Amino acid sequence: MPEGQIKAGVLAIGDELLAGLRINTDIALIANFLEKFGIEIGEERTVRDEDEAIKSAVAELSERFPLVITTGGLGPTHDDRTRYAIADLLRKELVRKEELLEGVKKRLRELEMQYIPEIHDNYALVPQGFEPIPNKAGIAPGLFYHADGKTILLLPGPPREVKAVLQKIEPKFKELFGQSLVVKKTIRTFGIPEVDIQDKLKDVMEELGHVSLLPSPIGVDVVLKASGKKEKKVREEIEKKAETVKHILGEDVYGEDDDTLEKVVGEILRRRRLRIGVAESCTGGLVSHLITNVPGSSDYFWGNVVAYDNKVKEEVLGVPSELIAHFGAVSEPVALMMAEGIRKLLHVEVGISTTGIAGPTGGTPKKPVGLVYMGISIMGRTKVFHKIFKADRLGVKEQSAYTLLDALRRELLKC
Amino acid sequence: MPEGQIKAGVLAIGDELLAGLRINTDIALIANFLEKFGIEIGEERTVRDEDEAIKSAVAELSERFPLVITTGGLGPTHDDRTRYAIADLLRKELVRKEELLEGVKKRLRELEMQYIPEIHDNYALVPQGFEPIPNKAGIAPGLFYHADGKTILLLPGPPREVKAVLQKIEPKFKELFGQSLVVKKTIRTFGIPEVDIQDKLKDVMEELGHVSLLPSPIGVDVVLKASGKKEKKVREEIEKKAETVKHILGEDVYGEDDDTLEKVVGEILRRRRLRIGVAESCTGGLVSHLITNVPGSSDYFWGNVVAYDNKVKEEVLGVPSELIAHFGAVSEPVALMMAEGIRKLLHVEVGISTTGIAGPTGGTPKKPVGLVYMGISIMGRTKVFHKIFKADRLGVKEQSAYTLLDALRRELLKC
Numbered sequence: 001m002p003e004g005q006i007k008a009g010v011l012a013i014g015d016e017l018l019a020g021l022r023i024n025t026d027i028a029l030i031a032n033f034l035e036k037f038g039i040e041i042g043e044e045r046t047v048r049d050e051d052e053a054i055k056s057a058v059a060e061l062s063e064r065f066p067l068v069i070t071t072g073g074l075g076p077t078h079d080d081r082t083r084y085a086i087a088d089l090l091r092k093e094l095v096r097k098e099e100l101l102e103g104v105k106k107r108l109r110e111l112e113m114q115y116i117p118e119i120h121d122n123y124a125l126v127p128q129g130f131e132p133i134p135n136k137a138g139i140a141p142g143l144f145y146h147a148d149g150k151t152i153l154l155l156p157g158p159p160r161e162v163k164a165v166l167q168k169i170e171p172k173f174k175e176l177f178g179q180s181l182v183v184k185k186t187i188r189t190f191g192i193p194e195v196d197i198q199d200k201l202k203d204v205m206e207e208l209g210h211v212s213l214l215p216s217p218i219g220v221d222v223v224l225k226a227s228g229k230k231e232k233k234v235r236e237e238i239e240k241k242a243e244t245v246k247h248i249l250g251e252d253v254y255g256e257d258d259d260t261l262e263k264v265v266g267e268i269l270r271r272r273r274l275r276i277g278v279a280e281s282c283t284g285g286l287v288s289h290l291i292t293n294v295p296g297s298s299d300y301f302w303g304n305v306v307a308y309d310n311k312v313k314e315e316v317l318g319v320p321s322e323l324i325a326h327f328g329a330v331s332e333p334v335a336l337m338m339a340e341g342i343r344k345l346l347h348v349e350v351g352i353s354t355t356g357i358a359g360p361t362g363g364t365p366k367k368p369v370g371l372v373y374m375g376i377s378i379m380g381r382t383k384v385f386h387k388i389f390k391a392d393r394l395g396v397k398e399q400s401a402y403t404l405l406d407a408l409r410r411e412l413l414k415c
Numbered sequence: 416m417p418e419g420q421i422k423a424g425v426l427a428i429g430d431e432l433l434a435g436l437r438i439n440t441d442i443a444l445i446a447n448f449l450e451k452f453g454i455e456i457g458e459e460r461t462v463r464d465e466d467e468a469i470k471s472a473v474a475e476l477s478e479r480f481p482l483v484i485t486t487g488g489l490g491p492t493h494d495d496r497t498r499y500a501i502a503d504l505l506r507k508e509l510v511r512k513e514e515l516l517e518g519v520k521k522r523l524r525e526l527e528m529q530y531i532p533e534i535h536d537n538y539a540l541v542p543q544g545f546e547p548i549p550n551k552a553g554i555a556p557g558l559f560y561h562a563d564g565k566t567i568l569l570l571p572g573p574p575r576e577v578k579a580v581l582q583k584i585e586p587k588f589k590e591l592f593g594q595s596l597v598v599k600k601t602i603r604t605f606g607i608p609e610v611d612i613q614d615k616l617k618d619v620m621e622e623l624g625h626v627s628l629l630p631s632p633i634g635v636d637v638v639l640k641a642s643g644k645k646e647k648k649v650r651e652e653i654e655k656k657a658e659t660v661k662h663i664l665g666e667d668v669y670g671e672d673d674d675t676l677e678k679v680v681g682e683i684l685r686r687r688r689l690r691i692g693v694a695e696s697c698t699g700g701l702v703s704h705l706i707t708n709v710p711g712s713s714d715y716f717w718g719n720v721v722a723y724d725n726k727v728k729e730e731v732l733g734v735p736s737e738l739i740a741h742f743g744a745v746s747e748p749v750a751l752m753m754a755e756g757i758r759k760l761l762h763v764e765v766g767i768s769t770t771g772i773a774g775p776t777g778g779t780p781k782k783p784v785g786l787v788y789m790g791i792s793i794m795g796r797t798k799v800f801h802k803i804f805k806a807d808r809l810g811v812k813e814q815s816a817y818t819l820l821d822a823l824r825r826e827l828l829k830c
Contacts (some may be wrong), residue, residue, distance in 0.1 A: 020446025023438060027461075030707035031435025041433040043468070046442075046459040053458070067629040099596045144636055160572075198492055199532055215430055215573075223436065284707025285693075285700035289719045292699025293809055294586070295775055306693075306719035308712075310760055316718070316731070329524075344637065346727055360710055390525070394708055395575075 006177060007042035008034055009061030013054055013073040013082055013158060017046050026071045026155070033166045036204040037173055038180025038227070039067065049073055054085035058152075064160045066149055072157035074140040076122040082154055083143070087127035090145075100132055100141065130154070137164035144169060146176065148242045183238045184225040187245045188259055188405045190219040191251040197222065200248050208241050217395065218261070218402045222249075250293050254305045254409060261405040262290040268412045269300040274349045274378075278304040279317055279342035281329065282356035282372055286401045302346045307338065317341035330355050330367055341376030351377040352408055356386075372400045376411050383411065421592060422457035423449055424476030427470055428488040428497055429572060432461050440568070441486045441577045448581045452588055453595030454482065461593040464488060469500035473567075481564055483623045489555040489574035497569055500556070502542035505560075515539040515547055515556065521555055536803065545569070554578035559584060566591065581770035585771065597642045598653045602660045603674055605634040605821045607667040616665050623656050633676075633817045637664075651765065669824060676820040677705040683827045684715040689764045689793075694732055694757035696744065697771035697787055717761045732756035745770050745782055748800045754790030766792040767823055770802075773811045787815045791826050798826065 008155040010030055024046065024330040031041050042065055050292065054073070061068045066160055071081030099126035108120065123140060126132055133142035135156060142165035143154040153164050153169065171235045189197065194215045200220075205211065214221040229392035246253050255264045269276055278288045278301075288304035291297055307313040310329055314321050319337040327333050335355050343351030356372025363369035370389040375382060389399045422700060425445055431437040432454075439461065448454050457480055462468035469488070470772040474485045488497030502509045516539035523535065541547055548557035550571060557580035558569040568584065570577050587828065604612065609630045627638040637660055641653040659669050670679045682693055693716075701720035706712055722728040725744055729736050734752040742748050748772050758766030771787025773776045778784035790797060800822065802813045 015626065017442070018446060018459060020443035020450075020456075021629060022442060023440055025438055027432070028435035028438060033432060035435075041435075042463070043472075044433060044461040048457070057458075137511050195491070195532055195534060198534070211433070212431055212436065212494075214436060223431075234438050271668035278504065280700075283704075284712075285695075285703035285721070288700035289698075289704045289812075292721070292723065292773075293812070295808055297699075298723050301699075302724045303723035303731070304719070304723075305731075306700070306721075307705065307709070308719075309717045309761070315718075316760065346724070358707075369661075393710055397704075397708070 001413045004031065004254060006037075006039045006067060007065050008039050008067040008069055009246040010041050010044045010067035011054070011057050011061060011068065011070040012044070012046040012157075013049060013070055014046070015079070017072075018048060024071075024156070025159050029159060029162050029166065029259070030140050030155075033170075035182055035184075036170075036179035036180060038182050039177060047279060049079040049081050050080050051088065052086040053130070054414070055079060055089045057386050058086065058089055062143075062150060062152075067151045067153075069153045069155060071155045071162060074143070074154060074156045076119045076140075080122070083122075083127060084132075086143075086152070086154065090127065090378065092128075093181050094125045096121070096134065097124050097126050097217075098124065101291075103134075104139055129344040133165050135161050135168075136163050137161045138189055141165070142169065144172070151176065165277040165336050169249055174383040176199055180227070181229060181231055181234045184235050185224045185234050185238050185242050185346065186218060186257050187224065187242060187249070187253055188221040188255045188257075189222065189249055189252045190254050190402065192220065192249065197249065201245065204244055204248065208244065217391070217398060251410060254308045254406065260290075260294075261295050261402055261409065263278050265347055265405050265409050265412070266291065266297055266300060267408065268296045269350070270296075274412075275300050275302050276350040277302050277348045279314070279351065281308060281354055282303060283401050283404075284358075284411035285356045286307065286397050287352070287354065287404060290401055290405065302348045305331075305342055305345070313338065317345065330357055330371060330373060332373055332384045332386070335375040335386075336371035339377035339384075340382055343377050349379050350408075350412075351375075352381065353377075354400050354404060356400060358393045358400075360393060370396050370404075372396065374400065374404045374407065376404075376408055378411065381415075385397075417502055418484075419558065421452075423453045423454050423478050423482040423484060424461045426469070426472050426476060426479035426483065426485040427459070427461040427572075428464060428485055429461070430463050430494070430815055433463060437593065439486075440574050440609055444574060444581065445484055445486075448585075448588075448601070450597055451585075451595055452592040452819050453597055454592060461781075464494045464496050466496050466500040467504065469664075473501065473504055477565060477567075482566045482568075484568045484570060486570045486577060487557070489569060489571045490740035491534045491555075494536070498537075498540055500544060501558075501567070501569060505542065505544075507536070509540045509544040510543050511536070512539050512547065513540050515541065515739060518549075518556075519566035530748055541783050548580050548583050550575045550576050550580050550583075555678075556580070557584065559587070561591065587684055594641075596644060596646060596649050597640065598649050600639045600653050601672050602637040602639065602664070602668055603634060603635065603665045603670045603675060604658060605669050605671075605817065606666055607635065609635050619659055619663065619697065621658065628713075630796075632813060633804070634669075637682060643777050664830070666825060669821065675705075675709075676817055676824065680820050680827070681706065681709045681715060683824065684765065687827065689718050689720045689827075690715050691765040691767065692717050692757040692763045694720070694753040694766065694768040695721045696723060696728070696769055697720060697773045698769040698812050698816050699773075701812050702767070702769065702819060705816055705820065716732065717763045720757055720760070725736075727751065732760065743774055743782070745786060745788060745809070747751050747788055747799045749791075750790040750801075751797050752790035755797055756798075758792050764794050764825075765827075766790075766797075769815050769819060770794075771811070771815060774810045774816075775808060785798075785811050787811065787818075789815065789819045789822065791819075793826065793830060805828050 139159035148299035339354035353375040551574035753768035768790040774784035
């Protein structure tokens, strides 16, 4: 990161954010927007809809950062305080912009509002020196100020409106801050803990520069960054870093950036012209939900049978009832027969299966909650493995589904 | 809100939050937790993984608020700075707690970690005077400090771990801050727009007092609040408000608080001793994933067939091929035959079905992307309806699934 890089302070305004009624997703939108100009967010704050709180936060952030962006509080009601607090802080008059009011009224009529209460006049109040930025996704315009090396951008709160105003302000930001050459790449892994990644990468950490490891229940992401003056060089640098990480982590890497396990598995199936069927018990449909989230998955995904009741396992998937009676529904032979059964039922090349105990009840000392058997049958060759996941019901379902997709990915790469 | 009420400052720590790589949902968990003790969050901040940033934020928040809660930065790696910054700020030694290290090692062995690198010793470093709070969902314990009227709670970052530590610390908070008499109730609706709810409730808004409407893609929540000195009276007040809202909104209300459509539908099925089977096409397994997210759903959920390929619709669900040839797979008669087909295949009383175009491709002028036919077959009586959802692929799947569950709920209430 070059010295002297511009950082921004971001302030979210709204009681509902601090009351936990609404999650703040605007910050991610703003971070992604600012990245285009090489600007990072240095600090974020959230305060209540109170003039004093807004004023002191903006004052403090302005002292630390040349650019301050606020979200929320631009509506017309009594608890929308942003324009008043900012005008007061900067000792600016609030000016009523008639042309803005006309736009607001037109927009409200488009939204089929029957009568337009006077309160909407507040939309037209702008602190002197601020420029209204059109908001095609809502009513409240953004408000922009730039003087004496200080830049302040007031955005509405709803994410769609934040996006709309940021889009409009982009040319101005390009002019003020210049385009950046910061490029990021995410290397996505599954089946390797964060500390093991850190350990494996420790000898190349210096060469990689800025690395973030982001663990989640469905794997660890390695986020790489490169920056510089020449685009070609920056691109080459990030590719080289990515190659280094992929080489070291090997098969634990399943993809890059927006890749998901279900997308990567789908690509292999499509490339190899293999069709897949799924037989699920404890995952209850999640595996096929994930597979079918990928556009175009109908090219290789044929179908799924969720066999929750044992009779369905027997009658639809052809699992022999003696097998269930002898080994139990949660067992290696049942997972095996389910994977083979769905392959035969749907006349496809690949069958995968899950049978386990998602909990919270139903566990025994021998078969605890979280125990899941998974089967993979590829053209007659069938393999079963099991895991014990320590998580709640949804967690067991999710970890089973992703573990199975990852195992299928590794299996397909082998054969 | 009584004067002198305690407010808390919350600090989230993590580069990834400011880089927009991760959304902060912990704040909602903390807000809901604190509400039990009548504590509101006065301000929230997010800073980078840098000692100085953490120190100055905690120092400033501590000046304003008697209670400061931080999230993140408690892991063992080089960018986990919280314990070091806090120890430095409060001029406390970092003490190595051997018993904590034993717990960490035991836990890592449970997670089947092959070797335990030395870096994990950092988990056992605790600033003097801080008490470790067990974290059953992860490895890093919470750290709690209370002296001279100052309370500091350091939480891990992942939401599940935040929940686990908060649960453990609850008795201590009860002791320190006392229970509160602020009670909330959420009335959950589906199928009615926010503006219509606002309109219907406008005559009772004053009586209801503090009301928040929270729209989401899967319905609008009406959040009610009551407070006072006597528990019995507060409970009666919130119940009365809830009754008022439920009476006015009628069947559009499907539940309260933690109720979900899938849970409510499950309760009706269980009560009526009805078993259900699902036949999905465009929703790809999501409907049965939702149904099986409910603990105990195996009592009434028998199974699911995802019939993506038309041959599966024909061979497994018994949809006549002439029907598909004549009307197309996305059509009223096919949805009808799918709902009846699954009912017969699984020998159950209730069958439901989806067939549609999830997109982004596959639409035609007559059958656009987002068109979904849904069928409900209850003991021989079958009904089909359709909707055109304007959303992306996942959005179409989600809206179809919830619309179908809601339609099934209304249908079951009728018969």
